[in-house]
Amino acid sequence: MPEEPLTPARILEATEDVLRRFGPAKATVVDVARALGVTHGSVYRHFPSKTALREAVTERWLDQETGTLDAIAGEPGPADERLSRWLETLFAFKRRKAGRDPELFATYLVLAGEASETVERHIATLVAQLARVLADGRDAGAFSLPDEDPVVSARAVFHASARFHDPAYAAHWSAPGADADFAALRALILNSLRPGP
Template identity: 60%
Template sequence: MAPTPETLTAERILEATEEVLRRHGPAKATVVDVARVLGVSHGSVYRHFRTKAALREAVTKRWLDRSSAALSGIAAAEDRDPQARLRDWLTALFEAKRHKAGDDPELFATYTVLTGESGTVVGEHIADLTAQLTRIVQAGVDAGTFRAEDPATTARALFQATGRFHDPGYAQEWKRPGVEEEFEAVVELLMRGLRAD
């Protein structure tokens, strides 16, 4: 049964928008399509999201936040060794991006387009991820296992150095045989460079 406008929530609209984007792609998906899936008028959707751009930005943020949430648990695990946390965090980021690209390629392609449109959302996502990395690097410096004059700068360098394994522009390479070994080699090189000894 379709929801009534009274039970319509932003979350339900975002779920429907994801379904519409998967079906039609970003070029053809409209607010009217989203409203139709929900069984409401497009005006009801606009009460939650003032413009189509705002809706697209919100659905992009929701998609990116899923990655951030999974990674934040690793970053926050203060009781774990910083080296293991860093390795696990980088691995989880790579795996999350690979799964998004491989499990639902249509939606991944759609979000690649949408993230190109949403400069602030993408910037905030990258800032969140590098803040998580900074937390791990700082913990390593505090424990005496990492050497870094400025943990924030080091975190940004780590993020950029591993870009090939999480930047959507490289998604086609993530399917190649041997990519896991290449990832491990890059991570090991970075870990050696960080170690205080």
């Protein structure tokens, strides 16, 4: 059976396994190479440094839900329903990641703190998705935005809902009442965006 070619995707999968086993402080490129059965030089041909590898792993993890959220933001239909579904989907993704693989989730907390450019790009993508929904709602008369630029309102919505997507709050996501708290916040956001009388 021919050996599977070494690809960035294979390296990133192996890196996740190594991080899960050893944690971010102890995991090395040599460990990743050993898990793949290659030399560490082979890994460096795809990722020039340990930092680049860790940033790529973080980016891969953060971007796992981006496509689904982008589809929700861009689909036709009432903006309030799209915004509601977008917020709910983001919370569900983050909650599922934290619950399914807590060791790797804890590792990503560390990596996300180190890879600030990667995290900032991810946040900018999410804010742009929100801005598209808010602009559509404004243009349809469903939303009244306090600023001409929908990105300003999108950032406000993103930050207001941080308790339900920022990994720093992961411990609260499975607490009793978390779903009710999320529903109350979502209703508050939607009601605050609707035009006044």
